[in-house]
Amino acid sequence: MRRICLLISLAAASGLAHAGGEHLLVAKRIHTGDARTPVAEAMAWDAQGRVLAIGSAQALSARYPDAVRHDAGDATVVPGLVDAHAHLMNLGFALLRADLVDAASNDEVIRRLQAFEATLPEGAWLLGRGWDQNDWPGKQFPTAADLDAAFPDRPVWLERVDGHAGWANSAALRAVERDLAGDWQPDGGRILRDEAGKATGVFIDTAAELVDAVVPQPDDALRAEALERALAAAVANGLTGVHDMGVSLADLRLMRGFADAGKLPLRIRAYADGDAEALDALCAMGPYQHASGRLAMRGVKFYVDGALGSRGAALIEDYSDEPGHRGLLVTEPAAYAAGVAKAHGCGIQPASHAIGDRGNRVVLDTYDAVLGAKADTDHRWRIEHAQVVHRDDLPRFASLKVIASMQPTHATSDMPWAEARVGRERLYGAYAWQRLRALGVPLALGSDFPVESVDPRLGLYSAVTRQDRDGKPPGGWLPDQKLTPEQALQGFTAGAAFASFDEENTGRLAPGFAADFVVLDADPLSVDASRLPELKVRSTWVDGQRVFAAD
Numbered sequence: 001m002r003r004i005c006l007l008i009s010l011a012a013a014s015g016l017a018h019a020g021g022e023h024l025l026v027a028k029r030i031h032t033g034d035a036r037t038p039v040a041e042a043m044a045w046d047a048q049g050r051v052l053a054i055g056s057a058q059a060l061s062a063r064y065p066d067a068v069r070h071d072a073g074d075a076t077v078v079p080g081l082v083d084a085h086a087h088l089m090n091l092g093f094a095l096l097r098a099d100l101v102d103a104a105s106n107d108e109v110i111r112r113l114q115a116f117e118a119t120l121p122e123g124a125w126l127l128g129r130g131w132d133q134n135d136w137p138g139k140q141f142p143t144a145a146d147l148d149a150a151f152p153d154r155p156v157w158l159e160r161v162d163g164h165a166g167w168a169n170s171a172a173l174r175a176v177e178r179d180l181a182g183d184w185q186p187d188g189g190r191i192l193r194d195e196a197g198k199a200t201g202v203f204i205d206t207a208a209e210l211v212d213a214v215v216p217q218p219d220d221a222l223r224a225e226a227l228e229r230a231l232a233a234a235v236a237n238g239l240t241g242v243h244d245m246g247v248s249l250a251d252l253r254l255m256r257g258f259a260d261a262g263k264l265p266l267r268i269r270a271y272a273d274g275d276a277e278a279l280d281a282l283c284a285m286g287p288y289q290h291a292s293g294r295l296a297m298r299g300v301k302f303y304v305d306g307a308l309g310s311r312g313a314a315l316i317e318d319y320s321d322e323p324g325h326r327g328l329l330v331t332e333p334a335a336y337a338a339g340v341a342k343a344h345g346c347g348i349q350p351a352s353h354a355i356g357d358r359g360n361r362v363v364l365d366t367y368d369a370v371l372g373a374k375a376d377t378d379h380r381w382r383i384e385h386a387q388v389v390h391r392d393d394l395p396r397f398a399s400l401k402v403i404a405s406m407q408p409t410h411a412t413s414d415m416p417w418a419e420a421r422v423g424r425e426r427l428y429g430a431y432a433w434q435r436l437r438a439l440g441v442p443l444a445l446g447s448d449f450p451v452e453s454v455d456p457r458l459g460l461y462s463a464v465t466r467q468d469r470d471g472k473p474p475g476g477w478l479p480d481q482k483l484t485p486e487q488a489l490q491g492f493t494a495g496a497a498f499a500s501f502d503e504e505n506t507g508r509l510a511p512g513f514a515a516d517f518v519v520l521d522a523d524p525l526s527v528d529a530s531r532l533p534e535l536k537v538r539s540t541w542v543d544g545q546r547v548f549a550a551d
Helices: 057-063 088-094 106-117 170-175 206-212 220-236 249-260 277-285 333-345 357-376 394-399 408-414 418-429 433-438 456-465 485-491 494-499 529-534
Strands: 023-031 039-045 051-055 068-071 076-079 081-086 126-131 156-160 165-168 189-193 199-205 239-247 267-273 295-303 349-354 382-385 403-406 443-445 517-520 537-542 545-549
Touching: 023 057, 023 517, 039 057, 051 057, 081 443, 081 456, 081 494, 088 126, 088 220, 088 239, 106 126, 106 156, 156 170, 156 206, 165 170, 165 206, 170 199, 170 206, 189 206, 199 206, 220 239, 220 249, 220 537, 220 545, 239 249, 239 295, 239 349, 239 494, 239 537, 249 267, 249 277, 249 295, 267 277, 277 295, 277 333, 295 333, 333 349, 333 357, 349 357, 357 382, 357 394, 394 433, 403 494, 408 456, 433 443, 443 485, 443 494, 456 485, 456 529, 485 494
Parallel strands: 023 068, 023 076, 081 239, 126 156, 239 267, 267 295, 295 349, 349 382, 382 403, 403 443
Antiparallel strands: 023 039, 039 051, 076 517, 156 165, 165 199, 189 199, 517 537, 537 545
C-alpha cells in the first residue's frame, strides 16, 4: 500500500518546527482553562514550547516585540484536546481495512466488502471493522452464511464496532485450528451456535481469539503505516494527546521509534496491555518516559467484562432482552485482582475496563481490597467506561477516589437500545455523568476510537446534548445527565490531564505549561450546541509547534 507522508515529520517539514526564540499568538478569544485568567486574546511561549504569558494583545506585543507572531484572526483557541481512552493502532488498522461503520443492513456490509475486495491480492484475508447489528432491521446477529454466497473461498473476518465481537465466513471458520461445534465455551468468551451446536460465525470477547490466531499478522512496514495514519487522523481532528489503552511492548517499541525520530505529533500516554510483557517491563525498570515528553507508559489497562452491544457486559441481574444471560467476565476475578496488586506493588496506575454493573462492582471491590488503608491517597486509579453502575456503587467511586474515564459518544450510540438491554431501573446509573460529578468524582472524557469516531467535536456535542446528529430525541436522552459546554471541554482537557498525572504540564494554558492548543473557527463554549460537530479545526499545536494546518 502507498505510504502516506505525514505533516508531522517535525524536524523536516517547513513551518512546523520552532523558528527559534519567542512566539506570540493573537486570536479573538483564548479559553485558557485557568481560573486566574480564564479568557485572553494573546499568548506567548518560548523556544522550548512553554507558555511565558497570557494576556492582552497590546500588552504582550509590547512585552515580546521580537517574537514570531501568529495571527489567528477571528478564531477561538482552546487548550489541547486529549482523548482519555483510545486505541491508536486499532484506528490505524481500521483505516487500512473495509469500513463498515454505519452500514444500515447486512446487504450494505456485503456491498462495501465487495468494493474493498477489489483492492486485495488473491488469497489475502478480507478484513473489516465497524458492523453493528443494532443498526439493522431485526437487530439479529449475522451468520457465516450471510457472507458465504459473496465470498465462498476468501476468508472474511469482521470486527464488530465495539471491538468485542467478530463475524467470520465459512472459509475463515475452516482455518480455525479447533473443532468449534458442541456446547463448550472459552473462558471469558462466547461462541454463538445454532440448535445443532454448530458455530454460526459470531465470536464474542475472548472467543474471537480463536479466529485472530489464524489471521496473517501485519509486518513491520504495515504496522508503521497504521500508526502513521492514526496519528495523522488524531491531530487533524484537534487532538494533542491520547491515552492509548492496551499497548503491547512491541507497540511501545514502535512508538518509541517514532518519538526518537521526531515523528510523534502528539502526546501518547500508553497503558500496558494487562498483566503481560509490558507490565513486566515496567515492574523491572519503572515507569517509562521518553525524553521528548511525547511518550510515556505509567499505567496498565485491564479488561474485566465485555460490551453492552454484544451482551458481553457483566450484569448483576439478567439482560432484560435475554433472560438467563448476564454477560461475561473476560478476566477471572482472582487473576484480575492479582494483576491489580502487581501493578500497585510496582507503582503503576491501574485502568480497568468495566461496562456492566457487575463488571464495575468487581473493579470497585478489587480496588478497595488492594488499596486497603491507602484508598484515601492520591492514587488516581481509573475505571474505563463506567457505563452501567449500580446505584449503590456510585458513591464508592468517590470514597475510593476513583477516576471515571467515560466516553460521551457511547451514550448517544447506545441510547436507541440501552433500555432494551438493561431496563429502565438500571439506567439510573448508566452514562451518569452528572451523578458522578455531584459526588465529586473526576471525569476524564474520551471516545474509545475506533469504536467511536476519533473526532472530539462529536464527544463535545454528545456530552452537551445527549442527542444524535439529527437532534433526537428532543431535549436529549436522560437529559438530567447532560454536561455544560464548560464541563465537557474540561473533561477533554484538564480532566484528561489529571487522569494521567499531567495536570502540571497540560490541560490548561498558563505560564509554565506546554503550549498545546487548538485553533477553531468558532467558540465551542458559546455556539449553539448543534454547531459543535461542524467546528473547523484550523490548526493543532503541541509544544508550540503547529502539527496540523487545515490548508
